[in-house]
Amino acid sequence: MNFVSPLALLTATPALADAAGDAPAYLEGVVVEGELIRTAAGKTDTAVIDTPQAISVVTSAQFLERGAQNLQETLRYTAGVVAEAYGNDGRNDDSFVRGVEAPIYLDGLRQTFGYYSPRTDIHMLEQVEVLKGPGGSLYGSGAIGGLINQTSKRPQFTRAGEVSVAYGTHHRYEAAADVTGPLDEAGTLAVRLVGVLRESGTQTDYVEDDRFLLAPSLTWAPNERTTLTLLGRYQKDQGGTISTFVPIAASLGAAPGRRLPTSRFLSEPDWEKYDTETFAVSLLAEHRLSDAMTLRSNSRYLDANVDYQSIYPDSYSNPTQPFVDPDRRVLNRYIWAIYPEIETFTTDNHLQAGFATGGLQHELLVGVEYQKYSEKSEFASGLTTPIDAYAPVYGNYTVPDRLANPTDRLSQVGFYVQDQIRLDRVSVLLGVRRDRAMSGRLPVGKVDLRVL
Numbered sequence: 093m094n095f096v097s098p099l100a101l102l103t104a105t106p107a108l109a110d111a112a113g114d115a116p117a118y119l120e121g122v123v124v125e126g127e128l129i130r131t132a133a134g135k136t137d138t139a140v141i142d143t144p145q146a147i148s149v150v151t152s153a154q155f156l157e158r159g160a161q162n163l164q165e166t167l168r169y170t171a172g173v174v175a176e177a178y179g180n181d182g183r184n185d186d187s188f189v190r191g192v193e194a195p196i197y198l199d200g201l202r203q204t205f206g207y208y209s210p211r212t213d214i215h216m217l218e219q220v221e222v223l224k225g226p227g228g229s230l231y232g233s234g235a236i237g238g239l240i241n242q243t244s245k246r247p248q249f250t251r252a253g254e255v256s257v258a259y260g261t262h263h264r265y266e267a268a269a270d271v272t273g274p275l276d277e278a279g280t281l282a283v284r285l286v287g288v289l290r291e292s293g294t295q296t297d298y299v300e301d302d303r304f305l306l307a308p309s310l311t312w313a314p315n316e317r318t319t320l321t322l323l324g325r326y327q328k329d330q331g332g333t334i335s336t337f338v339p340i341a342a343s344l345g346a347a348p349g350r351r352l353p354t355s356r357f358l359s360e361p362d363w364e365k366y367d368t369e370t371f372a373v374s375l376l377a378e379h380r381l382s383d384a385m386t387l388r389s390n391s392r393y394l395d396a397n398v399d400y401q402s403i404y405p406d407s408y409s410n411p412t413q414p415f416v417d418p419d420r421r422v423l424n425r426y427i428w429a430i431y432p433e434i435e436t437f438t439t440d441n442h443l444q445a446g447f448a449t450g451g452l453q454h455e456l457l458v459g460v461e462y463q464k465y466s467e468k469s470e471f472a473s474g475l476t477t478p479i480d481a482y483a484p485v486y487g488n489y490t491v492p493d494r495l496a497n498p499t500d501r502l503s504q505v506g507f508y509v510q511d512q513i514r515l516d517r518v519s520v521l522l523g524v525r526r527d528r529a530m531s532g533r534l535p536v537g538k539v540d541l542r543v544l
Contacts, residue, residue, distance in 0.1 A: 192237030229523030247282035264292035339407035432469035
């Protein structure tokens with residue numbers, strides 16, 4: 093029987109290590125590539141990883157790969173966000189961030205609110221950013237649970253382009269093109285053009301989802317410190333109200349065989365529409381005063397016209413018994429229309445400066461934001477003829493007279509200061525903002541001499 097001393101094993105180990113050291117092993121190099129993600133949601137060029145606030149970024153490559161068709165669908169997989177909060181709605185975008193309805197921004201500038209704000213086509217977007225948590229110190233009122241910022245595609249100094257053709261559910265035909273590249277050999281001018289043409293139906297009979305979009309842009313970079321980008325947009329949409337407001341007695345609470353299909357249209361084919369025509373131009377400017385100081389100025393002018401006409405059933409007066417006939421088939425209907433003309437101007441100007449005080453590193457942001465909104469419109473509303481929900485016959489309806497609305501005007505100016513302080517791996521964000529808002533209503537037939 094052979095015995096081996098533990099001491100012998102211990103003393104043998106260095107010898108084996110020395111023998112192994114005489115024959116070094118070589119491994120093939122591993123190259124790891126990554127991209128530093130930056131967003132405009134924080135109004136600085138600080139990387140997301142260095143920002144002490146939850147920010148989610150969905151790039152165009154990601155949401156197009158998922159088959160998204162609008163802003164709501166790009167946010168379906170974003171934590172803390174409830175997209176399509178009111179279901180499929182072709183009129184506007186509604187999302188909740190951390191339980192609160194979130195305002196929507198484009199290139200750091202707030203879009204007009206309500207159903208009269210034209211929806212941004214996702215082919216125009218480079219990425220969608222969701223800032224989670226209170227953002228009032230930078231963006232003012234409304235950003236309690238967070239906000240959504242859309243970043244437009246900008247001209248590139250490398251030639252590139254793509255064309256896509258799609259066909260889908262509800263006879264959806266869509267063609268899109270995106271081309272970009274430099275205009276001069278010096279590399280100071282670049283251009284980009286995004287175009288979309290779509291003809292489509294929806295889940296509701298007789299309701300369209302058509303679009304024509306042309307979005308040209310031009311970037312001038314005379315030197316490494318200065319960049320100016322001009323963004324244009326012409327968009328014409330033709331659609332309607334997808335939500336038909338079917339009463340619960342004919343849907344979830346319906347008897348067997350009495351449930352209406354989701355495609356049932358209870359308006360009028362030659363009346364129902366939600367058509368918008370939008371013209372917008374934006375100027376995005378950035379100038380680096382020094383390696384530690386940058387000045388940015390973003391402005392947008394938008395002019396939009398909306399023709400919104402709809403007829404919907406009276407599903408609310410008596411939800412469990414909305415029918416007006418003994419056979420429980422006929423519903424009363426309301427008719428409604430509004431024709432707003434909207435004009436907005438928004439500008440945000442801020443200075444970012446980086447400096448150190450002792451062991452603290454600062455990113456200071458000082459800015460001023462101004463918004464001006466004007467809306468004049470005509471409207472019509474009232475009762476119209478009933479309809480048989482189970483065998484609708486269209487063409488028999490009455491239209492009330494159109495009346496003029498007072499002209500609404502709103503202006504707001506806000507001043508804000510923010511300081512992001514870093515000490516080693518600890519980061520603190522401090523901010524304060526003060527706003528002043530003014531609103532007014534010009535009665536019908538009156539002229540405001542201040543604008544002449």
